[in-house]
Amino acid sequence: MSLDKDQVQQIATLARLKLKPEEHAELVDKLSRIVDFVDHLSAADTEGVIPMAHPLDVAQRLRQDVVTEPNERDRYQENAPSVTEGLYLVPKVIE
Amino acid sequence: MDLHAKTLTELAAGLDSGDYLSVELTQALLDRIAAHDEKLNAMITVTGDEALAAAAKADADRAAGNAGTLCGLPLIHKDIFCTRGVRTSCGSKMLDNFVSPYDATVVERLAAAGAVMLGKANMDEFAMGSSNETSYYGPVRNPWDLDRSPGGSSGGSAASVAARFTPAATATDTGGSIRQPAALTNTIGIKPTYGRVSRYGMVAFASSLDQAGVITRTAEDAARLLGVMAGFDERDSTCLDEPVPDYAADLGNSIKGLKIGVVRQHFDEGLDADCGARVREAIAALESLGATAVEVDMPNIDLSVPTYYVVAPAECSSNLSRFDGVRFGHRAKDTGDLFDLYCRSRGEGFGDEVKRRIMTGTYVLSAGYYDAYYLKAQQVRHLIADDFKRAFEDVDVIAGPTSPTAAFKLGAKVDDPITMYLNDIYTIGANLGGFPAMSIPCGFVGGLPVGLHLVGHHFDESALLRCAHAYQQETDWHTRCPEGFA
Amino acid sequence: MTWEVVIGLEVHAQLATRSKIFSGASTAYGAEPNTQACLVDLGYPGVLPVLNEEVVHMAAMFGLAVNATVAPRSVFARKNYFYPDLPKGYQISQYELPIVEHGELFIEDGEGNEKRIGITRAHLEEDAGKSIHEGLDRSSGIDLNRAGTPLLEIVSEPDLRSAAEAVAYMRKIHTIVRYLGISDGNMQEGSFRCDANVSVRPQGQQQFGTRTEIKNLNSFRFVERAINFEIERQIDLIEDGGAVVQETRLYDSARDETRSMRSKEEANDYRYFPDPDLLPVEISHEYIEAVREQLPELPDAKRHRFIDDYGLKADDALQLTMSRPVADYFEAAVGATGAKPQLVANWVVGDLSGALNKDGLDIGESRITARDLAGLVTRIHDHTISGKIAKQVFEAMWSGEGTADEIIEAQGLRQITDSSAIEVVVDKVIAANPGQVAEYKAGKDKLIGFFVGQVMKETKGQANPGQVNRILKDKLSG
Known part of the structure; x- marks a missing residue:
């Protein structure tokens, strides 16, 4: 196994995923297999090759600085699980 | 009158000459979906009322002489496209309750041309899968054999076109999600050049690979729809301001003198021999139409799948972070603190495959692994794209199989992610390089359809459509209909 | 032991655009919660960012103003972390290839000499929203109006050697951005704030000490106080045999102290990678020269x-x-x-x-x-x-x-410059104060002030003081 239980838990924490115990065990196995599989890449000779982040070799287009979006809060908040006075609610955040 | 058997082009002519109304056509297809979808599970949401209203409006527009190019023509949208006022689930429990407040650009353009949406098609959850088995709404069945998968992720789109629920469906393709299901269901599937069609309003899986396209039964219909969908969109920075050719008009041009590259690496031991034979025959048929075929070498193409399974999960892990149970989507009940809210909402809202990809992506981007995986994959991606570019110096299109096998049994590959991932071995390269690509029905193996895969140079969808159209004029594979769906 | 203080500042200047960096929502301050958060700002499924041309212009202006290189090619990256005020679960920022690099500016050091402070880089990024805790029982409320507001983060070299220098540097940046008109610099509204990286080392030591980062300082006074507190805290800690821990700290202005901000879940791993929704920003030489031409x-x-x-x-x-x-x-x-x-x-x-x-x-x-x-x-x-x-x-x-x-x-405040009119008043004053006249004549010269005052009082201050002086001296010496 290229990944152990603790590593999988650490990744799940970083990704904010709560795993059931059986999911956790299965992921140790399957993620290890995936990681072993993508390890094939290490064989490629990429000396001096520029990483390609995007299929397009063009520059970013820019938009004009104009306000185009009206207030549609109520409509946008119809999908929100918990809202009060226009605010999205989450469990108290303490800094 | 078997309206469901007609192509989009035939229906357009029928509507134009007043043989039937869009309302009648729409009702006929809605009835058909109601009668047959229990077998297939191709649809997540059927929008009957909206469809009939849109059809009535189309009929009125036509009567008033205001018919748009797709006036009154039916289609189904993959449930990855945001549709205003209609649930957009993306095949996930996470978005089971999500009603989009806006239309995707693709949806908006097709509607503006007069198209009538019948409903939203089933798909692998967040487009992650090659069998449609990762959908929260259950797997889609292949109309050619109900025990088999129609492929994925656009399995619902492909099955609904194959089963004659609709002449056309939108779909998306990140690693083969349009072309592989098209191949497995005897339909045409085209993924245009990256940047040809706006991604705005398409729920993102892997932003540098995702591209919207269509599934139809004929190249002619695909050309017709693509002409409406394609083109610059100011809301998508990666959608290019390139002139869109008149695809439909280009179809008639001969393929005489067209040079086809056949990738040596695509006919190795991984390919089912019978499928390979059908593909060879199809290439020979294209040669008999005046094209010439030469072998091309793509030394890095074998690394496409591992490259993809670093790049796509990396991007997806970040793209799916917005699903946190705060502004939309599934939120777990009775959560404790914020951390608990996040972890449980996401843990409950996402299915197994999506979690695997998020985890893989998180891992390959994390400190200490970024260079070995993510950066390395970006470099190999460059090598693969260069393989294609080098090939296109000599040839106009690259041809090969779409999928290593014909449709496989449901459940056959679910336990082994790697076997599942290898389904896309021939299609992924086009996504990595942003090239347009297409699958065309080219025969059967044991009663199951096989697809011919074509890849074109950037922004040259026309070459692909022209090949497909010429081939469809000479063959009748695409007219074959699965038993029970005639 | 004498200690040397090493400070680097990360100044966040909100850019004064009308619309947000990646969306067409308004950036106006003080609107009702979430009324200026459009689908892009909310991170809705399917939406995409498109870059505001004005932020590129503003960043280029700043780069030229601090004698920096404006990058011909810069790249937006995603900084991934979960927080309720960060709707997408990542912040679009610039990481490996920022838009501005290698700048400098000059401040006065403690001795009044000009001192060069290096500017490592300045990069564009989007601001986060705000969490509101007051008046909500066991919840926090999220307002995303500020989410997507353009920021220029200006990172200095660790060239600052005291809290006073840090303030002088920050003031200089403040002056420059307002001169350029690229930020209103309003600190109450959070348009201009900074994080301070502070460390100490024994005088003469080459290696840097362990630093702490003080977050979100939104006034010059707080910058000075927070840094001074932190310097003292670190020195005391080391002198007592302890060691500084690398961490993020928060300045509490009410108590005038900094305290640790410990995140309980994990150490941050931001997993930066190029944002695939955005392409590289390319700036031509001609563009830069045109901006330079228009620089105030x-x-x-x-x-x-x-x-x-x-x-x-x-x-x-x-x-x-x-x-x-x-x-x-x-x-x-x-x-x-x-x-x-x-x-x-x-x-x-x-x-x-x-x-x-x-x-x-x-x-x-x-x-x-x-x-x-x-x-x-x-x-x-x-x-x-x-x-x-x-x-x-x-x-x-x-x-x-x-x-x-x-x-x-x-x-009627016109000054009296007519000598004869002034002479009449002077005579009157001399006549009314024989005692003082005698003392003056006996050598108490300072009394001239008294006489001038009396004359000015009589003329309600309107007499020309120079003339009054002259005439008085003439008459008194006569």
Whole structure:
């Protein structure tokens, strides 16, 4: 196994995923297999090759600085699980 | 009158000459979906009322002489496209309750041309899968054999076109999600050049690979729809301001003198021999139409799948972070603190495959692994794209199989992610390089359809459509209909 | 042991665009919660960012203003972390290839010498929203109006050696961004804030000490206090045998202390990677030259010009050039009077600033226009009124009673310059104070002030003081 239980838990924490115990065990196995599989890449000779982040070799287009979006809060908040006075609610955040 | 058997082009002519109304056509297809979808599970949401209203409006527009190019023509949208006022689930429990407040650009353009949406098609959850088995709404069945998968992720789109629920469906393709299901269901599937069609309003899986396209039964219909969908969109920075050719008009041009590259690496031991034979025959048929075929070498193409399974999960892990149970989507009940809210909402809202990809992506981007995986994959991606570019110096299109096998049994590959991932071995390269690509029905193996895969140079969808159209004029594979769906 | 302090600042300047960096929502401050958060700002499924051209322009202006390289190619990256005020679960920022690199500016160090502070880089990024805790029982409320507001994060080299230098540097950046008109610099509204990286090391040691980062300092006073507190804390810690822990700290202004911000879940791993929704930003040489052409005169250049061309005292030139509207006001006033620029400067730096401060007004809101102030200064210059009377006229002008000339006329404040009229008063004063006259004549020269005062009192301050002095001295010595 290229990944152990603790590593999988650490990744799940970083990704904010709560795993059931059986999911956790299965992921140790399957993620290890995936990681072993993508390890094939290490064989490629990429000396001096520029990483390609995007299929397009063009520059970013820019938009004009104009306000185009009206207030549609109520409509946008119809999908929100918990809202009060226009605010999205989450469990108290303490800094 | 078997309206469901007609192509989009035939229906357009029928509507134009007043043989039937869009309302009648729409009702006929809605009835058909109601009668047959229990077998297939191709649809997540059927929008009957909206469809009939849109059809009535189309009929009125036509009567008033205001018919748009797709006036009154039916289609189904993959449930990855945001549709205003209609649930957009993306095949996930996470978005089971999500009603989009806006239309995707693709949806908006097709509607503006007069198209009538019948409903939203089933798909692998967040487009992650090659069998449609990762959908929260259950797997889609292949109309050619109900025990088999129609492929994925656009399995619902492909099955609904194959089963004659609709002449056309939108779909998306990140690693083969349009072309592989098209191949497995005897339909045409085209993924245009990256940047040809706006991604705005398409729920993102892997932003540098995702591209919207269509599934139809004929190249002619695909050309017709693509002409409406394609083109610059100011809301998508990666959608290019390139002139869109008149695809439909280009179809008639001969393929005489067209040079086809056949990738040596695509006919190795991984390919089912019978499928390979059908593909060879199809290439020979294209040669008999005046094209010439030469072998091309793509030394890095074998690394496409591992490259993809670093790049796509990396991007997806970040793209799916917005699903946190705060502004939309599934939120777990009775959560404790914020951390608990996040972890449980996401843990409950996402299915197994999506979690695997998020985890893989998180891992390959994390400190200490970024260079070995993510950066390395970006470099190999460059090598693969260069393989294609080098090939296109000599040839106009690259041809090969779409999928290593014909449709496989449901459940056959679910336990082994790697076997599942290898389904896309021939299609992924086009996504990595942003090239347009297409699958065309080219025969059967044991009663199951096989697809011919074509890849074109950037922004040259026309070459692909022209090949497909010429081939469809000479063959009748695409007219074959699965038993029970005639 | 003597300790050397090492400070680097990360200044966040909100760019003064109308719309957000990646969406067409308004950036106006103070709207009702979430009324300026559009689908892009909310991170809705399927939406995409498109870059605002004005932020590129503004970043290029800043780069040129601090003598930096404006990158021909810069790349947006995603910084991934979960927080409720970060709707997408990542912040779009720039990481490996920022838009501005290798800049510098100059401040005065403790000894009054010019000191160069390196600017490592400045990059564009989107701001997060706000969490609201008050008035909500066991919840926090999220307002995403600020989400997507453009920020320029300006990162200094660790060249600052005291809290005072850090403040001077931050003020300089503040002056520059406002000169360029790329940020309103409003610190109360959070448009201009900074994080400070602070460490100490024994004098002479090459290696840096372990640093802490103090987050979100939103006033010059807090920057100074927080850094000074942190320096002392670190030195005490080390001298007591402890060690500084690398961490993020928060400044509590009520207690005037910094304290650790421990995140309980994990160490941050931001997993930066290029944002695939955005393409590289390319800036041509021609574009940069066009921006350079339009660059306004910058504070240092203006200060030197004020000294050279107007003959101002260095301190006044500095004061006047701290803010471009003040400098513009000054120059408008100078242009409208024949009086010496230094006289105008005295009024702007003195009475006018005082009045503005007292009423909490900006120069743009001044109750006296530059032209009217010039009118007042002209009347001092041509001896129509004395400097003392001028203060009285200024007060009346500030209260809105009219221009200097109108007030002088209405209140009869014109200076008495008729010698015979002054002589009459002088005679009267001498006659009324025989005792003082005797003392003066006996050698108590200082009493001249008493006589001048009496004459001025009799003339309600309107007599020309120079003439009064001269006539008094003549008569008393006679």
